[in-house]
Amino acid sequence: MKKYLLAIESSCDDSAVAVINTDYSVLANIISSQPEHELYGGIFPELAARLHLNNLPLCFQRALHTANIALEEIAAIAVSVNPGLIGSLLVGVAFAKSLAWSLQVPLIPVNHLLGHVMAIKLDDPFFSPPWLALVVSGGHTELVVFQTADDFQIIGQTVDDAAGEAFDKIAKLLKLGFPGGPRIDKIAQQGNQLFHQFPRAMIRKNNYNFSFSGLKTSVLTYIKNRGSDFVQTNLADVCASIQQAIVDILVLKTINAAQQFQMKKIIVAGGVSANSCLRKNFHEACIKHKLQVFFPQFEYCTDNAAMIGAAAIPKYYRQEFADLSLNPFSTKGIKK
Secondary structure, eight states, rough: OOEEEEEOOOSSSEEEEEEEESSSSSEEEEEEEGGGGGGTOOOOOHHHHHHHHHHHHHHHHHHHHHHHHGGGGGEEEEEEESSOOHHHHHHHHHHHHHHHHTTTTOEEEEHHHHHHHHHHGGTTTOOOSOEEEEEETTTTEEEEEEEETTTEEEEEEEESSSSHHHHHHHHHHTOOOOSSHHHHHHHHTTTTTTOOOOOOTTSSSSOBOOOOOOHHHHHHHHHHOOOOHHHHTTTHHHHHHHHHHHHHHHHHHHHHHHHTTOOEEEEEEEEEEGHHHHHHHHHHHHHHHTTTEEEGGGGGGGSSSSHHHHHHHHHHHOOOOOOOOOOOOOOOOOOO
């Protein structure tokens, strides 16, 4: 018999509440973004936490209304506990604990990055491991081998800036505003990716780690040498060249890892997985190497609570619950 789970996500600047049943059907997936951060050119952590205090109760009420279920029908509360901004996570976890206590239902802690990967189950509940996951979300870029849904190993990760951070920081250098990834992607679609050859860091290293801080420095040097007027005149070509430098590294290392670990299925998840160039290049590379690549639906790529619910479902059946002493933590990385 299917059960209803209520899921909460507040790891960064998006307040989100979802209602999902245990066959991975999403009844409601409410997200409240925080445009206030555009003023600062990035996320202001203290402001994000304070806005969650206002937004989460509103998302909660709307999620129940959209799902058209009574609060008493909720069988468990799932919440993201790491990684993320500690203040934002604290608000979400406190909200989840209060609901679990008042309803006397189990509390399920979920790793935010695992949620991104398990979002693939919202498209196909029967999608099963083994698979290789490339997680590209905000400050995280990781390659993870999944033998089962709860048996996985991180084989590569960023040593400095993640892909999402590189997009945001470079967009700031180009005066494109925040968030940078979608803006660079949109402009790059009109440009020539061969316009300039930006560096591909660690591309020849015999490992699966990533580094994007050098690309940021290279773009800064390029702007200084060529001048702002030249860059703005050729903005589409510059954006396309920068984007291609990021995409090439992500695709090459992932394909190489899939071949070494004999993985036929690749999941690309996280906010950067919505990038059009990344999707195109992955599809082409996987056809060439006879691999399969899968992306969550666009609505489940960026931070949302439905993905937290999806990751919580196996935990619900295994009865992996937390008590009310649960605290969030900001340690990076995908965890069980």
